[in-house]
Amino acid sequence: MEIISKENLVYRPSELLTGATFNFCPGCGHGTVVRLVMEVVEEMGIQSETIGISPVGCSVLLYDFYNIDVIQAAHGRATAVATGIKRVLPEKYVFTYQGDGDLAAIGTGETIHTCNRGENIAVIFINNGIYGMTGGQMAPTTIPEMKTSTSPRGRNTDTMGYNLSITEMIARLEGAYYVTRQAVHNSAAVRKTKRAIRMAFENQKLNKGTSFIEVVSSCNSGYKMTPLQANRWMEENMFPYYPLGDMKVNGVLKV
Amino acid sequence: MKELRLMKGNEAIAEAAIRAGADAYFGYPITPQSEILEYLADQNPVETTGMVVLQAESEVAAINMVYGAASAGRRVMTSSSSPGISLMTEGISYLAGAELPCVIVNVARGGPGLGTIQPSQADYFQSTRGGGHGDYRLLVLAPASVQEMADFVALGFDLAFKYRNPVLILSDGVIGQMMEKVELPEFRPRRKENESWATTGKTPGRERNIITSLNLDACIHEQHNIKLQAKYRRMEEEETRCEAILCDDAEYIAVAYGASARISRKAVEQAREQGIRAGLFRPVTLFPFPARELKTAAKNAKGLLSVEMSAGQMIEDVRLAVDCRIPVKHFGRYGGVVHAPGEVLEAIKTFQV
Ligand SMILES: Cc1ncc(C[n+]2csc(CCOP(=O)(O)OP(=O)(O)O)c2C)c(N)n1
Numbered sequence: 225m226e227i228i229s230k231e232n233l234v235y236r237p238s239e240l241l242t243g244a245t246f247n248f249c250p251g252c253g254h255g256t257v258v259r260l261v262m263e264v265v266e267e268m269g270i271q272s273e274t275i276g277i278s279p280v281g282c283s284v285l286l287y288d289f290y291n292i293d294v295i296q297a298a299h300g301r302a303t304a305v306a307t308g309i310k311r312v313l314p315e316k317y318v319f320t321y322q323g324d325g326d327l328a329a330i331g332t333g334e335t336i337h338t339c340n341r342g343e344n345i346a347v348i349f350i351n352n353g354i355y356g357m358t359g360g361q362m363a364p365t366t367i368p369e370m371k372t373s374t375s376p377r378g379r380n381t382d383t384m385g386y387n388l389s390i391t392e393m394i395a396r397l398e399g400a401y402y403v404t405r406q407a408v409h410n411s412a413a414v415r416k417t418k419r420a421i422r423m424a425f426e427n428q429k430l431n432k433g434t435s436f437i438e439v440v441s442s443c444n445s446g447y448k449m450t451p452l453q454a455n456r457w458m459e460e461n462m463f464p465y466y467p468l469g470d471m472k473v474n475g476v477l478k479v
Numbered sequence: 480m481k482e483l484r485l486m487k488g489n490e491a492i493a494e495a496a497i498r499a500g501a502d503a504y505f506g507y508p509i510t511p512q513s514e515i516l517e518y519l520a521d522q523n524p525v526e527t528t529g530m531v532v533l534q535a536e537s538e539v540a541a542i543n544m545v546y547g548a549a550s551a552g553r554r555v556m557t558s559s560s561s562p563g564i565s566l567m568t569e570g571i572s573y574l575a576g577a578e579l580p581c582v583i584v585n586v587a588r589g590g591p592g593l594g595t596i597q598p599s600q601a602d603y604f605q606s607t608r609g610g611g612h613g614d615y616r617l618l619v620l621a622p623a624s625v626q627e628m629a630d631f632v633a634l635g636f637d638l639a640f641k642y643r644n645p646v647l648i649l650s651d652g653v654i655g656q657m658m659e660k661v662e663l664p665e666f667r668p669r670r671k672e673n674e675s676w677a678t679t680g681k682t683p684g685r686e687r688n689i690i691t692s693l694n695l696d697a698c699i700h701e702q703h704n705i706k707l708q709a710k711y712r713r714m715e716e717e718e719t720r721c722e723a724i725l726c727d728d729a730e731y732i733a734v735a736y737g738a739s740a741r742i743s744r745k746a747v748e749q750a751r752e753q754g755i756r757a758g759l760f761r762p763v764t765l766f767p768f769p770a771r772e773l774k775t776a777a778k779n780a781k782g783l784l785s786v787e788m789s790a791g792q793m794i795e796d797v798r799l800a801v802d803c804r805i806p807v808k809h810f811g812r813y814g815g816v817v818h819a820p821g822e823v824l825e826a827i828k829t830f831q832v
């Protein structure tokens with residue numbers, strides 16, 4: 225580090241990362257979003273006021289990477305856990321970080337009701353269209369025809385139902401104050417996602433409702449592709465179902 | 480000054496939670512305990528003590544809200560009745576695994592399934608054996624009066640924090656619904672101090688705090704389990720509570736908790752009037768079960784009758800307590816039916832033939 229002079233430093237990992245090696249597969253979108261959250265917390269100087277909730281899924285070990293207080297929640301229940309702690313510590317910044325199986329399948333009830341109550345928290349939702357941790361099974365977000373280990377001939381919407389666009393539903397809830405869909409497949413998208421996360425944290429000072437950020441992200445291991453292929457596949461196939469952009473800003477619907 | 484009030488058991492528990500300095504209550508309506516949430520909503524303690532009261536969208540959400548608020552080292556309570564407690568068990572297992580303090584109230588009703596809204600004690604196994612997955616125990620208090628409904632809330636919080644473990648108040652529809660005179664507990668302030676382990680935000684002076692029940696390394700997780708077991712053994716050493724009435728010379732002892740203990744007490748009085756040397760042993764803690772105390776109380780007994788509103792669950796602990804050396808029988812109506820003292824008396828008499 226010492227050989228890099230200050231003026232030449234273009235990037236350094238957030239000091240709020242512990243340095244523990246990320247457990248994510250190389251090329252996975254999780255690694256990017258996980259670091260962005262700590263960059264925002266560091267830049268806002270709110271380490272001592274921030275409590276994170278980790279889900280069950282590939283990001284379960286957030287607490288190994290983050291030098292902040294973290295609660296590990298049961299599968300799908302992160303927003304209920306966040307509600308509990310935010311209600312007794314209303315001055316703190318509370319965020320959940322959840323995958324699509326966690327947030328939009330087993331945890332759908334908690335997700336909808338937390339946002340509908342307008343809990344003053346940030347929800348960061350990684351939509352990779354698949355269950356990463358358990359080995360690539362179909363998720364509620366799996367798009368039609370997509371092959372997974374439990375839809376080996378592709379998602380048949382007649383028998384398996386349609387992919388759930390939960391973020392569009394959330395945007396229509398009175399309690400949701402900021403709802404956006406972002407991605408991390410290129411550096412411009414990463415910068416936008418970081419701005420969205422910053423907004424979600426800043427919003428907590430206003431006490432006006434839930435901030436909800438979906439990040440469409442690839443799971444190259446689950447898709448059985450190289451990281452590059454996975455990102456291209458995601459752009460071509462997932463973005464049409466999950467168009468990027470803001471859905472609700474400052475409580476005002478954009479779509 | 481003594482504050483006396485005529486109250487339902489459920490209302491007493493709710494009032495006691497406010498007075499015990501609880502920071503939060505999360506719950507979902509279910510008969511026969513909905514008065515707890517209703518009473519708290521009506522009192523609106525957020526304006527007096529600052530206690531948060533929130534109706535969750537399900538028992539699953541409620542227990543996970545408890546998990547979140549308990550992670551902050553605050554006094555948190557939830558309540559439900561049997562089917563709702565079944566829904567909570569995953570969360571309760573997480574609370575036990577992550578060693579979080581909280582008070583859970585079960586005003587039990589008849590099962591299985593949706594069962595009936597009438598009183599029952601058929602959740603004894605679920606309560607005393609952990610209930611959810613994994614090797615864990617709850618500290619279980621069994622009130623037998625409206626007064627104990629009130630008194631066990633503060634006691635429950637104290638024990639929960641002493642052991643960093645969930646405490647279950649196992650009541651039943653009789654105790655929850657009946658009205659009695661109750662001396663209200665004194666007001667205690669809400670906790671100001673931060674627990675060293677709580678996730679209240681990592682300040683520069685300390686390491687980060689993590690609340691989790693996960694260990695990827697089995698050997699580390701075995702150590703965690705060993706630590707939990709040591710805690711449960713310590714509870715067995717230090718926390719058994721019970722009441723022995725007329726047991727010293729008793730030939731026959733009814734063993735009963737909660738509503739069954741009240742009914743059995745009446746049966747014991749009737750037996751004594753008829754010249755039968757009967758006694759009552761009432762476990763107040765169901766885990767830890769007061770086995771040593773029961774063994775001592777039963778030293779002269781020729782028969783023990785486990786009186787429960789279930790098909791016979793506590794009877795297993797009763798048999799173990801006396802090493803099966805004394806005949807132990809079960810008596811109880813169940814599925815929502817409450818036994819009468821006369822029925823218990825008849826069951827006591829069956830030892831005589
Ligand atoms: C109650 C319960 N059911 C199932 C599981 C198994 N499980 C662990 S992670 C997971 C899916 C995670 O997928 P997702 O939320 O999409 O996150 P990702 O791993 O893709 O980031 C499942 C089903 C569990 N741990 N608990």
Ligand code: SF4
Pocket residue numbers: 247248249251252253254282352356357442443444445446
């Ligand atoms: S399995 Fe998928 S989601 Fe999980 S770390 Fe690997 S690439 Fe990422």
